[in-house]
Amino acid sequence: MSDRANQVISDILRRIHEAIVENDVTYEEYQAAKQWFIDVGEAGEWPLFGDVYIEHAVEEQAFGNRAGSQGTILGPFHLPDAPLLDAPFELPHRPDEPGDRTRVTGRVTDVDDNPLPNANLDIWQADASGAYSGFMPGPPDGNLRGQVRTDADGRYEYVTVIPGPYTIPLDGPTGRMTAAADWSPWRPAHIHLIVSAEGYEPLVTQLFIDTSDHLDNDVASAVKEELIVHPERADGGLAFTYDFALAPARTPAVA
Ligand SMILES: [Fe+2]
Numbered sequence: 001m002s003d004r005a006n007q008v009i010s011d012i013l014r015r016i017h018e019a020i021v022e023n024d025v026t027y028e029e030y031q032a033a034k035q036w037f038i039d040v041g042e043a044g045e046w047p048l049f050g051d052v053y054i055e056h057a058v059e060e061q062a063f064g065n066r067a068g069s070q071g072t073i074l075g076p077f078h079l080p081d082a083p084l085l086d087a088p089f090e091l092p093h094r095p096d097e098p099g100d101r102t103r104v105t106g107r108v109t110d111v112d113d114n115p116l117p118n119a120n121l122d123i124w125q126a127d128a129s130g131a132y133s134g135f136m137p138g139p140p141d142g143n144l145r146g147q148v149r150t151d152a153d154g155r156y157e158y159v160t161v162i163p164g165p166y167t168i169p170l171d172g173p174t175g176r177m178t179a180a181a182d183w184s185p186w187r188p189a190h191i192h193l194i195v196s197a198e199g200y201e202p203l204v205t206q207l208f209i210d211t212s213d214h215l216d217n218d219v220a221s222a223v224k225e226e227l228i229v230h231p232e233r234a235d236g237g238l239a240f241t242y243d244f245a246l247a248p249a250r251t252p253a254v255a
Contacts, residue, residue: 039173047076049174056221059204067111068245071205072222075192077132078124082145089158091123091146094139099128099161101237107154108195108244115154116246119197122147123158125190130166162231162238165189165214178219186214188223193244200246207242 019025040046055073063071083092108119124145126132133143144163150156167185169175178185189212196202208215208228215223231238 036173036177043172043174045169045172045174048168048172051076052168052174052220059222066201066247068201068247069195069203069205069243070224070226071203072224072227073206073220074194074204075206075220075222077126077135078122078192078194079134079145082122082124082142082147085146085148085158089146089148089156091125091144091158091160092142093144093161097127097143097161099163100231101159102162102231103157103159103234103237103239104191104242105155105157105239106242106244108150108156108197108246109154110200111245111247113245115150115152116197116200117150117152117154119150119154119156119195119200119244119246120147121149121156121158121244122194122196123160124192125160126163126166128161128164130164130189160191162209163189163191165212168219183219184214184217185219186217187220188212188214188218190222195244195246197246199249201249203244203246205244 020030040049051073055075059071059073085091108116108121110116124132127139127144129138131138133139133141133145144160146158148156148158165186165188167175168178168187170179170185175185189209190206191209192206194202194204206222206227208223210228210230215228229240229242231240233239
């Protein structure tokens, strides 16, 4: 493991050193960067910074050539143990939950289109104003977080609302760095999912709403064309379908 650590850490440091030389970085800039590292730690923003600016490259490297549906970043707002929903499979929400009510349906299959019964979909999303329960003021704990299972034919459904786009926190060091570089802090509207079934690779992904702003300049670089969905009017609300195909587990389960 130390050879691996030596290789990777040496390479990252060498590239930082090269950037310092190529950009003629000053002592003042180095001191400002050092203070920024300290600020990120004190603000508890290392998970945010990593998931926004680094995770997409790791995800692409790890899973870009995997068979089946496309994945994308996990991000920092997943919480474990969301409730398993029964029919009619509505994500927990407030009585007056804002946003367009939307029915999501689809199938979970293997890469040969065989249905996967009892596959699990762990779903979480921001509300219509872009706020995540458990992380931001507004929505109550557990809002718009739930899990559903596929039926014997591999079919699933759930009801939710269209989420809103949101910015990464603007007042912390990650947001200040983003502003200093004059980058957009926005993420387009999306629904997060982890789709899993025994014997298959869990799929960590997001579905992006086609009408959202910021699809072409996601601060987290997580948008993929295959993950953009197109909700249409149906039954007084909206509806869309998305099918997931899971790749076989890389390491067979040990009996
Ligand atoms: Fe998100």
